[in-house]
Amino acid sequence: MTCLAGHIVGSNCAFRGVLTFADGRIAAAREDPDVTPDFGDAWIVPGFVDIHTHGVGPHTYPSEEAVAGGSEWLVRFGVTSFYPTVASIPPEGYEAFLRTVARLAGRTGGARIAGAHLEGPFINPVRKGGMDEHALRPPDADVVDRLIAAAHGEPFIITLSPELPGALPAIRRFSGTGNIVALGHSNASTEILRSAVDAGARIVTHLHNVFLRPGEIEADSVVRDALSFVYGEARLWASVVGDLRHVSADWLRRDYKGLGPERFVLMSDLMPGAGLPEGEHAMPDGRRYVTSGGVGRLADTGVMAGSVVTLNRMVMNLMSAAGIGFPEASHAASRNAAMAVGIGERAGALQPGMPADAAVIDRTGNCLATYVGGRAVHRA
Numbered sequence: 001m002t003c004l005a006g007h008i009v010g011s012n013c014a015f016r017g018v019l020t021f022a023d024g025r026i027a028a029a030r031e032d033p034d035v036t037p038d039f040g041d042a043w044i045v046p047g048f049v050d051i052h053t054h055g056v057g058p059h060t061y062p063s064e065e066a067v068a069g070g071s072e073w074l075v076r077f078g079v080t081s082f083y084p085t086v087a088s089i090p091p092e093g094y095e096a097f098l099r100t101v102a103r104l105a106g107r108t109g110g111a112r113i114a115g116a117h118l119e120g121p122f123i124n125p126v127r128k129g130g131m132d133e134h135a136l137r138p139p140d141a142d143v144v145d146r147l148i149a150a151a152h153g154e155p156f157i158i159t160l161s162p163e164l165p166g167a168l169p170a171i172r173r174f175s176g177t178g179n180i181v182a183l184g185h186s187n188a189s190t191e192i193l194r195s196a197v198d199a200g201a202r203i204v205t206h207l208h209n210v211f212l213r214p215g216e217i218e219a220d221s222v223v224r225d226a227l228s229f230v231y232g233e234a235r236l237w238a239s240v241v242g243d244l245r246h247v248s249a250d251w252l253r254r255d256y257k258g259l260g261p262e263r264f265v266l267m268s269d270l271m272p273g274a275g276l277p278e279g280e281h282a283m284p285d286g287r288r289y290v291t292s293g294g295v296g297r298l299a300d301t302g303v304m305a306g307s308v309v310t311l312n313r314m315v316m317n318l319m320s321a322a323g324i325g326f327p328e329a330s331h332a333a334s335r336n337a338a339m340a341v342g343i344g345e346r347a348g349a350l351q352p353g354m355p356a357d358a359a360v361i362d363r364t365g366n367c368l369a370t371y372v373g374g375r376a377v378h379r380a
C-alpha cells in the first residue's frame with residue numbers, strides 16, 4: 001500500500017489530503033487539512049491522457065519499439081495513458097499499426113497504451129495540412145472493415161473528414177464497433193457536422209488547425225456557424241493544441257469559454273524530438289522536419305506539422321490564457337480527454353476504485369513524479 005499526501009485535484013474540487021493506492025487502484029482519497037505534503041505545494045492530478053501524439057524524444061511511431069519507447073518517455077510529462085498516432089501512411093500501414101498496438105495493449109512499465117489513433121487515411125486532400133497527399137483517400141467499406149479487423153477488438157480513434165463521399169457510413173461502422181470517430185482536416189459545414197455527430201462522431205481533432213481556422217471564422221459565416229455548432233453540441237468534445245503556436249492564447253480562452261469546462265480537451269499533437277534539443281528530425285514517412293521555437297515544421301515547405309510542447313506545459317498555457325486555476329486547467333488534459341475517448345471509467349479521475357494513475361506537477365508545470373497502477377514510473 002502506498003500513500004501520497006498533498007494538494008489533490010479531485011473531479012469536482014481540489015483538497016489537501018491523502019491518496020492511498022492498493023493493488024494498482026486508488027483505495028481511498030481522504031481530506032486532511034493538516035497533512036504534510038510529500039511534494040510541497042505541488043498538485044497531485046489524475047495522470048494526463050494524451051489522445052494524439054506522433055512520437056516523443058527519439059521515438060517515431062508506428063514501429064513497435066517506438067510505441068514501447070514512447071510509453072516510457074511520456075511519463076516524464078505526467079502522461080499515464082496515450083494513443084500513439086500515425087498519419088500519412090498507406091492503408092496497409094494503418095492496419096499493421098493497429099495490430100502492433102493491439103499486441104502491446106496491457107504492456108506495463110510506462111504510460112498505458114490506451115489504443116491507436118489513426119489520423120487518416122480518410123482525409124480531404126484540400127485540408128491535408130502537413131500530410132502527404134498520396135496517402136489520402138475517401139472512405140471505402142472494404143478498407144473500413146479491414147481496419148476494424150486489424151484492431152482485434154481493441155478500440156481505436158480515427159480522425160476523418162466527414163464531408164468525403166462515404167464518410168457517414170464509415171462513421172456509423174467505426175462507432176458501431178466501439179471505436180471513436182474524430183472529425184478533423186475538414187471544411188465541413190454545420191449540416192455535415194450534425195450528420196456526422198448523429199452517425200456517432202464524438203470529438204473534433206485540433207479544432208482550429210486545417211479545420212475552423214481563425215481567419216476563416218472572421219471572414220466566412222459558414223465557418224462561423226460551424227464553430228458555433230461545435231461549441232453548442234453537447235455530444236461533441238473538441239481538442240485544441242495548447243502550445244500557443246497552433247492556436248493563440250486568445251483562441252484558447254474563447255474555446256474554453258465556448259466549449260465549457262467539460263468539453264474542452266487539450267491534445268499535444270506531439271512530434272518526435274519533443275523533450276530533446278531543437279533540431280532536424282525524421283517523420284515516420286521519412287520526410288525531414290525541423291523543431292524550433294517549440295514547433296515542428298516540414299523542412300522543405302515550412303508547413304507546421306505538429307508540436308513539441310508536452311501536456312504538462314499546455315495545462316499551464318491554458319491556465320494563463322483562460323484565466324482559470326490549475327485544477328480546472330488540468331481537467332482538460334485528464335478527465336475531459338478520458339471522457340472524450342470513452343475511457344472515463346478507468347482514467348482521468350482520482351477516485352476510489354479507479355486505476356492509481358497520477359502525476360505530481362509543481363507550480364511551474366514541471367512533472368515531479370508519475371504513478372501508473374500505483375507504481376512510481378517517474379521521479380524528477
Ligand SMILES: [Zn+2]
Pocket residue numbers: 052054085087119269306
Ligand atoms: Zn496529428
